Each structure stands twice: as C-alpha cells, then as structure tokens.
Amino acid sequence: MSPRLKDLYIKEIQPALKTQFGFKNIYMGPKIEKIILNMGLGLDGNDSKIMKTCLEDMAKITGQKPVITKFKKSVANFKTRKGSNAGLKVTLRKDKMYEFLDRLVNIALPRIKDFRGLSSKGFDKFGNYSFGVKEHIIFPEVSFDRADKVRGLDIIIVISSRNKDHSFALLEKLNFPFIKKGDN
16 A cells, blocks of 8 residues: 555646646656655764664654764764764655655644744755754654653755755645745
8 A cells, every 4th residue: 555645646746746837747847756864963872772772763763774874084073983873864765755754744743842834945956855853752653751862853855856946846735834935
C-alpha cells in the first residue's frame, strides 16, 4: 500500500503544477527526491550511552537506522578530534520519505510551542529547502520522559526543480505551513 501523501502527489499535485506553470508533461514538474535529517551531537558524541539513546530516537523518528558521522578535522577551539563521532544522519527516499513528510507536516510541526510557520527563505539556488527543528521531542515516537536532553534536528528536502518558485509551489501544495507575507 503506497503512502497517502504519495497518492495525493501523483493524482492531484502533479497535474495542478503542470497547469500552473505550463509544463508540457507532468514529469517536468518539481518532485521530492530525498529528505536528509541531521542531528549534531558535538562533545556528547564521545559518550556511548548518549549516542545509543540518540540512535534509538532517530531510528524511531525516521523508521530507518541512522549513520554515525565523524569529524573530518581536529579543531582545538571546538575540542574535536579527527575521526571522533560528530552526529547522526539519515537519508530517506521513496515511501519512507513520504510517510515521514506526512507525519512532519500534520503531527510534528503543529506540536511546536508558539509555532507561527516556516520561513520561505530556506530555499537555496537549486530549489532545495532546509530548516531546523530545535526539539526532537515534537515527534510522537520519541518519549518525552525517556529523553535525557532535548536536541535539535536539521531537515533538508531535496527537490528536483528548475527554480525556487516551483519548489515553493510544491511544498505549499503539500500543506507546508509557511509564514504568509501579511502575518507577523
């Protein structure tokens, strides 16, 4: 059974974007290729207990085992050693990507305290969108009581599009809560 958001994209959003931008066929429109989640641990990466709980939390959030990232250089001011643990990373594709996106937009983002919306300035020149979440406990899979420390997440949504406007239109049709120009 395919995810609900994927069916919505194929049946409604692709044809709507085709007519909105005047594409010759539906495959010229923007499409989400992958979602990358990154959790930096810093000095806590050396502690095996903290690393284990963060691995479990990321695995629950994404439904996929994270990869441990390493420092590439030693920097004395940041107290980092080359080759020591820096954080965790997960790359989601296909069905897991759509399931995560559905949970992010409909369940997790509305749970953020004093949430007014996402900034529309998070697009790069290629049309990819990135934003940060200050608390990983907004996901219902993570137990608030079991979490030893609240950690942040970086979320990058890689979109195959020609420009920022196409990517913005796609994410808007996927119900991303962007801040409107008149809202403060």
